[in-house]
Amino acid sequence: MGLWRDIKGTLQPFWVTLGYLFKKPATIQYPEEKRTPPPRYRARIVLTRDPDGNERCVACHLCSAACPVDCISMQAAETEDGRRYAAWFRINFTRCIFCGFCAEACPTMAIQMTPDYEICDRDPLNLLHEKQDLLIDGCGKDEEYNFYRHSGIGVVNPRGGNADETPPVDPKALVP
Amino acid sequence: MTDYTQVLFKNRRPGETASLETYEKTGGYEGLRIALQKTPGEICAQVKYSGLRGRGGAGFPTGVKWSFFPADQPGEKYLVCNGDEMEPGTYKDRQLLLADPHQLIEGMVIAAYALQAPVGYIFLRYAYEDCSQVIERAIAEAEAAGYLGKDILGSGFSCELHLHRSAGRYILGEETALINGLEGRRPNPRSKPPFPAQRGLFGRPTNVNNIETLANVPHIMRNGNAWYQQLSAPESSPGTKLFGLSGHFNRTECFELPLGVTLREVVQEYGGGLRNGKRFKACLPGGASSPYMTAEHLDVAMDFNALEEIGSRLGTAGVTAFDEDTCMVAVTRNINRFFARESCGWCTPCRDGLQTISWLLDKIENGQGTEDDLTMLHDQVRNINGRSFCALAEGAMGPVEALLRLFEDEIKEHIRKGKCPFG
């Protein structure tokens, strides 16, 4: 039995290899040829905008908290109308492992992964992407979500002006 | 209609308020004279043995409450009359004051003497401006006649009464909230203990009684306990009670009836049946916070204990009737909206729980309810009942709990049809 098994074990790989000689190769001639990855492929990270064209990122730090390699850093700031946003936002792609935790953690759909995997560079500083490098002019995967329309604290609509809110309470109101 | 003995309403004439003269003619202030001959302890004992129970809604024995009061303690002590009658369906105190206000003054002076609390406050709700004028006049008359003020009837006992006019809000009917209101603080209820008898108004011992309760006291003093107890049949609930009828009755008036009359007698004899010959469906037996009674309860005696046995409460005996065409979900929704609006906002179950129930009942009544909403409604009632800071939310649960218990089919019909079956 032992001998037979050994012979089979030695010959079978050759048989398999032989079989592949007559099949179409799985590899492609990158970079002349390019593969189209599936839409949920996890590669280059972008910051998206809401349907009104404003930055979705509210600098909540959840992505940076979730990031296992600490490649995201940012500073929150506030606009005149009370919108929290990222004064600067940096992803260090030399460190990024494309795990997607940041996109998972993002409560505003701001940070999203794209299938664009061509982000290698000889100068590491070029892989330090700032906000202007990350921000795109679109909504990405969700065409509708606008955090400030659901947050319940004003900003895009006057306070109490969103669909699921009552107009502001006035303790001096006449109606009991 | 049986001719029951009229005690509190014996001087009632339509559109007329009994003067001091009329009151005195019918034995007014005799109770005070008798009381001043006794020691404070004797009066407390007599009230205790008379079996008088509080008429404000809870039915707590008045004499027992008085016996907790540290009458011997030196320093300021206060007597407060709770005239914040705001329970929907209740208007008996207004009728009583407009008919014969001196009963209250006399009752308060006797109570002040019995409790050795010579400063009294009458806390009156905003809407009773007519009563406030009547009370002010009665106080002035009583003072002029020596029934009130310094050295009453030569007994050496002095008593002063102040009238405080409120500015709305149901919660002030809760005695500790009322005390906060009198002090000019935000009228949230206080935690008990300490009870008002230990630390009440301005941190001093305070006794709070309902108008009708206090108005009974002079009659007990004058006529004795035996007389008082024979006024009604049930041993546990002696005396007469003012029944205020409202809702779909033919006659919506206030009657003085002995405790223990049957609901049937109230509905048919006094209420004169229901409007347009409709059939009786349900009623609130004692204000908006009392669980519903239905046609099957018509032969239940209207007294404190009997109603508790069937899962309801006598409350203020403000009987509001609903005819067969009434949607009980809508009724409950209205009542619940009242309680949600009148919550003081102190504790979470009342402040936010009642709001949740309002939302659920709105949804069901508007035909958007689901089975989940019904489950949630059960959840809410189970978790609010007995869990709130004061009795307001618990009272609010009375009708909701009764709705779920007695009219669950009606709720399900709303859900099934996707609209209110009563149109």
Added chain:
Amino acid sequence: MPKLIIDNREVTVPEGTNVLEAAQALDIVIPHFCYHEALGAVGSCRLCAMNFLEGPVEGLQMACMIKAEDGMVVSTVDEEAVELRSHVIEWAMTNHPHDCPVCDEGGECQLQDMTVAGGHSRRRFHGPKQTYINQELGPFIQQEKNRCITCYRCIRTYRDYCGGTDFGTFGSRNRICFGRFQDGRLESPFSGNLVDACPTGVFTNKVFRFKSRVWDLQEAPSICPHCSLGCSTIPGGRYRELQRVKPGINRETNGFFICDRGRFGYDHVNHPERPRQARLDGQQATVDAALTAAAQRVRQMVEQHGPDSVAFVGSARTSLEAGALLAEWAKRTGSPHLLFETHRERDRAARILVDRLGDRACSLAELQQSDLLLLIGTDLIAEGPMAALAVRQAVRAGAQVVVIDPRPIDLPCSCTHLPVGPERLPVFLDTLVTRKTEALTDAERNPLQALLEQLDAAKTPALLGGADLLGSRGISRLLDAAVALDNNERPVRVVGLLGGANSYGGALLTRSPRDFDTLVDDIQEGAIKALVCLESDPYRECFDPARAQAALGRLELLVSFDCTPNLAAQRADIFLPSRPVAEMAGSFINNEGRLQAFEQVIEPGISIRETSSGDHPPREFSLETPGALPRPAWQMLAQVLDLPGDLPAIRQQIATADERFDALTSLTADETGPRITDPVVLPDTAPDELPQCVPGETLPLLPVQGFAGSDWLAHLSAPLQPLEGEPTIWLHCDLAVRLGLAEQDQARLTTPLGHCHVTVRTSARMADNLVLVPHLWGTALEGLVPGGRHIDCRLEKEVNL
């Protein structure tokens, strides 16, 4: 001591403990909102439900409202209780917005914790949410009313605990909101505590707004450097910037709260002009070179002119470790001149207090238990704000407070105030000692007689006095009074408010009977030629700045270690950048002798915010962190002395050399700390009586401390700038009338130091015939150093043209 069973585990707790606390003693944490250890329980949130199975109380109850009693059997995991808790959370969340991503409470949100702990996760209520309009509450507090869950903690903290009067509860039912009557700054000096009290993000720290997430902060237990009380704090920093301070919990000192000066006074650490570079004769130098030069030149000076020619001056913000090493340096040179306070009266008062305090020392926790508090010559809000809060808690428990002080004292509680001139304070103290009332005026006699009777009857009396106004004689008499008022049943406790965070430790280390005023004479005469300043500014922080500045110009060598841009640092021949409290570990001894350690929070350096080029942090690499040169003073001093430079070794060294500091070797920053009492080197004979002023052509001017503007570190903190205000003087209404001045008038104040423009404030609650001027750094008033003495002044009304 009731013994009860919770979840099948037995626990014995002190009398008066509630069942929620008893469960906590077993490490069973049940969600709660309205209960707070400092605020107590009110039973409004209905969250901490437990099922009482056996004992005096039965059924489902709110554990915070039930006192633990013998024989109770309680279940916290009972199904009913668990269900109710999840429902209460659900109700509380009914109107709460889903704005956690933009909420600054994130990371320390108790509502979030309680929601998870309470078991509520899926929203069933889909009705509309309530919204509110926010109020503008001034520079410290940001409000977002929509987040409110109406737990009433804010009002109970701000108004009940802290005594603020401009904050209330409005509306009713589910439309309750908390705030001011109208927009405006929250006036209480304890307003910052709203941030900690609020379990969610209704009240957040406006200064810290959007700066960092709390999980990104570097935090460590620390001690507040802004007064002598030694409150426990937890500063937090990020990107080399100190960003906020929150209170640490120390049940002996500050409890759970801190004052706004402590909370918002941290920014001196980030001051743009903070000296970070070592200097040698006006040229930049390495720290090592400057240290070597300092050691060498001091040695040379001693060799040439004898040990008497060098003086060493620390300060009240010098850590105990650095102070002890400075003392060691002085000892090695043989110099007899070693002081830790350049302000004559604060120095002398601290030493006398430390020498005699002994068992009379009284922590703030003990102060809360007092039944009679006599505050004489102290304005607690300025000199030790948290002590004022302790006094308030005593009053809430029924204590009486008597204040004898010339200032219009604003305590957060009721008190009896005798506004008398500062010259009367010694007379009053004498009367307390001798019980002889001859020296009193008729108007003074009765209240003082009554006070004596009250003091005799009191069970736990405490005397509080400030070193500033009482001076050395006053503090000495205060202690005499305590001795005289002792009786067999109880001692009289004493709280002395000292100059700074380590005044007490400095006093323990001082080895010269002289004070700085006499050293100035020596400098003037040329006997002292070299001065080593350790985090002190003898130019301005002394009793008589004008005299000191004239004399200090004659020094041949000035060495300064400091972390603030003060005059000594600017004029030093050798300057060494030291680190503030937040950037190093060390220890302080507070005004009751409590030794407390603090840890390092952040590394020094210029923050990323300042070094960045706008939209992102710098992209250049550098081998060194910019501005990271400062070192802890103790480390630099150890180098001078050729000692090992790590803290444990230094502490060991100090403890070995001086057994009073034994506890240093095992001290950690999160403990309450042991008390150290020991006799110290007392100052020599008392200085001349303070000059009495006779009202006449000139007016007596009394410089006093203010809440924000007269603490040097607080002054360097940008967030506190709004509290400093304009130069102001206070007059009694009657005096104002006599001078033809009215409230808010502009006046010209002339003193021997020059002229300045001031705003007139009047009060009926202060001493007559006196002009009070709150010391204000960075203005013409900075030369008017508080110190219990009068300066002649003139006041003229200014007419606006």
Added chain:
Amino acid sequence: MSELLPQQQIDKLKAHAAEIEHPHEMIVDVLREIQAHHGWVPDAGVVLTAEILGITPVEVEEIATFYDKIFRQPVGKRVVHICDSICCWSTGGEEIADHLQQTLGIGFGETTADGLFTLLPTCCLGACGDAPAMMIGLTTYGPLTATKVDEILAKERAELAKTTSGKD
């Protein structure tokens, strides 16, 4: 300030407040006096109350915003409170409320353009026997029908016209 309360009355209230031990107990009384005189309690009225009683405006506002019968916003010359609790609701209160809204041309919480009437819902007025009921000023009316409401409003209008012309 005299517009809120006559000086004489202010002095009287101040004197009374100085006499009593707990001036807070007068908060509601003073607010009601201001309301009786001025119709409603503006911010200045809260400040005036605080000044009369020697307390802080916050303490007054806490009370003023709690009670529903203290008006912290401008109201018309007459406030019409229509009961919406169970007894009035079950006897046609909603129809009366609708009728009032239509007749006056305003919704709840609003004031008629001529500044005469403000319409507010209220909880039970204690006139359940006379349901449906309403309260105008401090006078209760019931049982109401559409016609009766019209009559009452007409009467109130006439009275208002009289007092206004009398003043002029």
